[in-house]
Amino acid sequence: MTKYIFSQDHKMISKQYLITGLFMGIIGIAMSLMFRLQLAWPEKSFGIFEVLLGKWAPDGVMDPNVYLALVTIHGTIMVFFVLTAGLSGTFSNLLIPLQIGARDMASGLLNMISFWLFFLSSVIMIASLFVEAGPAAAGWTIYPPLSALPQAQPGSGLGMTLWLVSMAIFVASSLLGSLNYIVTVINLRVKGMSMSRLPLTIWAFFVTAIIGVVSFPVLLSAALLLIMDRSFGTSFFLSDIFIQGEVLHYQGGSPVLYEHLFWFLGHPEVYIVLLPALGITSEIIATNSRKPIFGYRAMVASIIAIAFLSTIVWGHHMFISGMNPFLGSVFTFTTLLIAIPSAVKAFNYITTLWKGNLQLNPAMLFSIGLVSTFISGGLTGIILGDSTLDINVHDTYFVVAHFHLVMGISALYGLFAGVYHWFPKMFGRMMNKNLGYFHFWVTAVCAYGVFFPMHFIGMAGLPRRYYTNTAFPYFDDIADINVVITIFALIAGAAQLVFLYNFIHSIFYGKKAEQNPWKSNTMEWTAPVEHMHGNWPGAIPEVHRWAYDYSKPGQEEDWVSQTVPLKEGEEELQH
């Protein structure tokens, strides 16, 4: 019981996060496949809808309210439950103690509570799918008044209440986790592990946790104020409303205030999702290139710069919200600045590959794939971050294509890369590499197949969150693009089954792992394969060098563990 369920051991908690995250991921992806079917073949009858949606798909035809519910819950689950908790929760928990040389997190108890709060919020979110009027359906940003008034749509009743409660608990979980990560990184580093010797994974997790602590509480306040408006008659976000033949009493509130509060978290959230993926990738690319990561200091500086900028750009989601256009100018300026540290990171990754000896393991493929989608998706940010250009593409499929590539697919690749790379550490076994290759290539082709054509639909002017575009004959000529996208999406979905099979099968029957299968320098590979409480038998090894002495001249092997002392006359790089 205390070993598998109420465990305070960071390795077990990490596995719990991963498995819960993957489970939520299956639901989130399945939902996206369902609404993709509706978009490609609008208002057609599908047997699968009758089975999965029941009364919400009379005769197998999806109801418009359910369509909105599916996009809403898909967004919520993927952003928060899979890519925040599933990615950051899993790898921060696994790697922070192991890579800095600590016996466990600073507080195992808080860590356990953090996971169980996350689990509870997942259960509530899933439960909301089964309420009478359906789950929340106001989009994952749940802008009031749509989300505040049950008269406005059925999903804004009990479904929305459960959404808000679930997210409030999620924020509590995230805060406990983040505080724990910060304290652990600051206090529990082993002798010799100075901040400038930390692997980039830890830098990314550390900075991510700080953004989380700064911004998540604001989401909590937005959710609490919305609960008050909904249930206690306050007017924080509502004013002058006439709905269903009735003038409501709300006076003086503003939905724009909610938008500010939401995006004050919402934008940093993008980086909460992305930075851990970039950290994981830095580590995997260096290890598998058998080369030091290029520009370690610039990478750390970029992480910090991105984190700082991410908290002052939220207004670029609101250029046309009715806020003062001058504010729009300011946010355009700060937003486009983010391109600079991002460009530095992309160039540094590419230079790391240059003249390397690339070991193309599945984790490495996903990491290279991440750099590719990060560039493709990031570049269109130049259009969306520009207030002028945003006027005509705001809330169209262009936005959907952009953020799915740059933070959705990229972060998912980071998650997959991490799983393939640290599976031996988590489960003591290896995943099958050929299934991994298959999984990568199908996913990589389909990810571009889905999201590249989507830019065209957006530039044609089709708004997102439309149940169908058949109400506008003007959009009839993009119907075939929608079909292409859906077919790629279905194949991509099927490819994830291969991953699931590989994952589950390898946990039980995978080949037993060696202690350090990838010949990596970082400390987690000096711990024994068999898990033990406290991570290392006996004393924790001391650290003598940075994490990236790959192919260093004068060494026999092309790697040197961080715990190996400098040779006589060997110089340490000044970092």
Next chain:
Amino acid sequence: MTAILTLTVLFLIAISLWQVAKIFEMSQPSKNNTQVANDRDNDIQGKLMFAFLAFLYILTLYSFWKWGDVLLPAAASEHGSDYDSLMWISFALIFFVQTVTQALLHYFSYKYRGEPGKKALFYADNNRLEAIWTIIPVITLAGLILYGLYTWTNIMTVEENDEALVVELYAQQFNWKARYSGADGVLGDANVRFLQDFDGKNLVGIDATDPNGLDDVVVQELHLPVGREIIFKMRSQDVLHSAYMPHFRAQMNCVPGMITEFAFTPITTTDDMRRDPDVLAKVKKINKIRAENSKELVANGDEALEPYIFDYLLLCNKICGASHYNMQMKIIVETPEEYQAWIDQQQTFAQVIQ
């Protein structure tokens, strides 16, 4: 039916892929089963990386060849050309960077794939290189930011003037209404509290005690005189909506409890736009698709689809509930004379409530 068939086929493909993968896994010799990439893997995967670069380029070219004609419809507002040039400059830049960086990334992944006996170069830092690729984006972005902000200020600065026509766009679940300010050029005060006055005839809640409102005209179809600045005042009575007019490169949210605004000058009448060669080609293409779809409908005993005629559109672009996808209004741009003739026929608020 075709959909179900397609699905079944996809499902079967997925299963067979799974099975193939399984057989592949079982047929591997057990001694070479470390699950770490060996030289052969590096070779194959490296080449696949290069092939993937080709895939990316082909996908890009194919998409532009096949779907290039749906991108950005011709602009029909004065600021539209400024918007479009900024867009194409940004696009050109994006394409250049995308082409070069993806090439480097995938080519390096291929070129430096692991080979027996190879040793990587120990190369950890180069301040000059890093300075270069920090400074180049800084300069490029500074240019883009300045150009963007200049255009933004031009578009968003709305100055009240006697020449301009003031029109209110009024949003509700799930339709649009427009209110013209009438002869005095001033919109009367309005609030949702007045919506139920006059047995619901007060469609947008005009305050009947405000004399400015009496000559206001409320309509369900938006008529705009060509060549005259239109200042839109947006309101919403229930939830957030967004007034999106893609042909005019115009969009602004409609927020309950607040009046937002956007202004533009239409430069092409609906009639002229219908004669534009690109629009003609688009209409022809759409009607071909509709004729094709109609065949299936008629075969099932349903009515055929009506042929499509081009019109400017106002769409709702902020999720607002079940019929969000069908919240639209037709926009007609016409000569000032035609506009005057049309508006003179409409009933004023004073006439409606009598």
